[in-house]
Amino acid sequence: MKVAILVDGGFYRRRALLLFGEKKAEDRAKELVEYAMRHLRQDKKDIQEELSLYRIFYYDCPPMNKKLYHPLLKKQIDYGKSELYTWMTIFLDALKEKRKVALRMGNLSEEQAEYGLRYDVLKKLCNGTISVERLTEEDFGLSVAQKGVDMKIGLDIASMAYKNQVDRIILISGDSDFVPAAKLARREGIDFILDPMWANIKPNLFEHIDGLTSRVAKPPNNEKDSLFSLTK
Structure with a gap:
């Protein structure tokens, strides 16, 4: 077989x-x-x-293999x-x-790669549990x-x-x-x-x-x- x-x-x-x-x-x-x-x-x-x-x-x-701008780290x-x-x-x-x-x-669709907030973090941000000032690098994920x-x-x-x-x-x-x-x-x-x-x-x-x-x-x-x- x-x-x-x-x-x-x-x-x-x-x-x-x-x-x-x-x-x-x-x-x-x-x-x-x-x-x-x-x-x-x-x-x-x-x-x-x-x-x-x-x-x-x-x-x-x-x-x-490209450079990508991080919105939080600027x-x-x-x-x-x-x-x-x-x-x-x-x-x-x-x-x-x-x-x-x-x-x-x-x-990889590198031209469409972008950073986005993790879903659980986005929910906390929208309901006021956390503020923008408390966001960290770990709260963002790369989408490609x-x-x-x-x-x-x-x-x-x-x-x-x-x-x-x-x-x-x-x-x-x-x-x-x-x-x-x-x-x-x-x-x-x-x-x-x-x-x-x-x-x-x-x-x-x-x-x-x-x-x-x-x-x-x-x-x-x-x-x-x-x-x-x-x-x-």
Whole structure:
């Protein structure tokens, strides 16, 4: 049984930070591959069948490399010289060196990037709980959209299904945008497994997948991020 593992990069990095803590870029890249391989090792035990890795596909965008004006600090922030830019560059380079790992890169809408108040802070500001003078840098978040990532995931799923390149697809993601591609893959006879890494997913997604599992221990006392593991 040939297995392809697809990783929504932005989603994985957020969940990995919550579940595994902060790590150096090289260590996070190594961790990602090891996490993906857990599926093959555990599934081999569960179904008593020989599994082979077709490829690990990693979908993400290069880090932002532009200057952006911060409304509170009243100065330009150079993201090309930020710690995040350096970390992401090393992380992506480390993944490129991994065997059977293919990167599928989209783009960031840098021209539309902007700072905005976090929703909870905006509510406090509007109801008078806090004043403008009490705002801090942490109250602002950077909003920048990805382009092309979801499309590449869908195209790769469709391509592998139509060409009969794999028998099973494992998608590490929590996004519902994959549903049309998942339905297509299942119609072509592909076993489609979703790994949301214990993140909440919409209940109606269950009808469009063949299995749901997370290959990491459930976060303790965190009902907001909890989700039971099952195989349909």
